[in-house]
Amino acid sequence: MKKNIKLLLSISSISSLFLPLVAISCSNQKTKLEAKIKESEIQLSNIEFANDFQEEFKNEIINAKKILSKEQVTNEELKNAEINLVNNLKKILDKNKQVIEEYFNNQELISRKINELKEYAHEKLSNNRELKAKLVKQYEEIQEEFNNLKSVNWTLEKTEEFKKKIDKVLNDIKKETMNKN
Missing domain, CATH: 1.20.1270 (Substrate Binding Domain Of Dnak; Chain:A; Domain 2)
Incomplete structure (x- = not known):
């Protein structure tokens, strides 16, 4: 019985340490994505776009905002959203530059x-x-x-x-x- 109590106590103490770390890392990803979205919105207002590139750029920001506003979003989804946002915006900016x-x-x-x-x-x-x-x-x-x-x-x-x-x-x-x- 004492072993079970010790095991439960150790698990609960580990989980009490681990859960805030998970929450912090999740909020860090959320903060990172929010920062990227803000940065992208500033870029959107400062760059002169050709063709429909401005609309594509806006759509990428909107897609990232949708993921950010989802309830029960995972850390992995936030990370992927940030990576996709950065990569897709870079492609759009490169195409815009060429045009x-x-x-x-x-x-x-x-x-x-x-x-x-x-x-x-x-x-x-x-x-x-x-x-x-x-x-x-x-x-x-x-x-x-x-x-x-x-x-x-x-x-x-x-x-x-x-x-x-x-x-x-x-x-x-x-x-x-x-x-x-």
């Missing part, structure tokens, strides 16, 4: 095309004030439209649209130049 770099390159291409118009006006139309004024007006309109677009809006379609517009202006002016000569 924004592509958009930046598209923007640079259009900037060079606008500079071609300016060079043509300066070099080839220096003697023809009327055509030069017409071209300057047209490229200023294109330049203004170009300046009003954010860098995250430079899709391939938008780039092609601008290229066609610039090429059309340049070709029309070249035709008029040939007709005048």
Whole structure:
């Protein structure tokens, strides 16, 4: 009987020490996940996203919040939620970065095309004030439209649209130049 009492006492004393540790480690995981969610929400408000990446980013945060708000959530679930959140957000940010770099390159291409118009006006139309004024007006309109677009809006379609517009202006002016000569 004494052995049973000693065994029960030792088990109860071990469990009284062990349960707070489990609770602490569980609350630590919960705190870690809460911190990651807060950090992610700050990132969400500070980063400029292209395409639907912002929505994907928000959805990952929402998924982590759902797990966090569950009753009877295990330490393992919290840990997995944190890992998934971090990994998925990293993937989204990497994809977003690639797309924004592509958009930046598209923007640079259009900037060079606008500079071609300016060079043509300066070099080839220096003697023809009327055509030069017409071209300057047209490229200023294109330049203004170009300046009003954010860098995250430079899709391939938008780039092609601008290229066609610039090429059309340049070709029309070249035709008029040939007709005048």
